[in-house]
Amino acid sequence: MSDSTVLTWLVIRQDDNGNRYRVGQYATEDEAQRIADSLDVKGHKQLYHVERMGQSRP
Numbered sequence: 001m002s003d004s005t006v007l008t009w010l011v012i013r014q015d016d017n018g019n020r021y022r023v024g025q026y027a028t029e030d031e032a033q034r035i036a037d038s039l040d041v042k043g044h045k046q047l048y049h050v051e052r053m054g055q056s057r058p
Contacts, residue, residue, distance in 0.1 A: 014048075
């Protein structure tokens, strides 16, 4: 059986130098935001945010 779920929401980590990395890809914005929020509370200096695939932030 194949999974046809489309994973259109990304969690992106941005470091102090402006480098961006994809942390994960999720089916819903809410799911992606929960992951980003859970990473934020761990106290890292990086910024985590959610964006829709194909609509990256400047």
